[in-house]
Amino acid sequence: MNHDAILDAIAFDGQGLVPAIAQQHDTGEVLMLAWMNRAAVAETLSKGRVCYFSRSRNRLWRKGESSGQAQRLVELRVDCDGDALLLLVDQQGVACHTGRRDCFFRAARDGALEEIAGPLVAPEALYGHD
């Protein structure tokens, strides 16, 4: 399927990127925020598996390629200005590289950040192989 009409509606920034929020489709949990370029969005729409653009590695990053914790795309939504995406996904296992279900596990309370969720998997178990 041709996705040009969707891709053309996205306002990629000066670096060719757009922020993408991943939300678990059924529970509503906000799992993470990452970045996509045009190729990442195109691949995600074509394959149904979420692919981001890693700014640190400067390349496409198929979520779960190292950790096995992939995201299946349920629906991609574009915001009013076209400069943010919301990905409804089905997250396999944990979204965060720390082994936590989501990346937003630190809450501002009483002037400090408090950890409100612990790892479900040890990071070494996620990244220890190959």
Add this chain to the structure above:
Amino acid sequence: MNHDAILDAIAFDGQGLVPAIAQQHDTGEVLMLAWMNRAAVAETLSKGRVCYFSRSRNRLWRKGESSGQAQRLVELRVDCDGDALLLLVDQQGVACHTGRRDCFFRAARDGALEEIAGPLVAPEALYGHD
């Protein structure tokens, strides 16, 4: 209350900004994505009313200052890398400047973007006054 410990944990980008996701605290709806600078985060934590940084107007933007559709902060969370925020909020009325409840009202379906939610309020009603 002093919020320096929280502010120092946030990795603002080269423009001094960090993306912030606003999520309705009780329903889990992802309402919008906007940007904050250090002053916006500090004010939001101090006052309990969400303040963003408007990139187009290049100034602090107290959500609802024109539209009346303010966001009360329930909890601010920081992600694993410190470069994204999740704001649990109580949204008064609608979050989107188009009069829709949230900004993500366009879904990718069959190669095109389909509107999946309509305005609850006319934009003129939101911005018509002063």
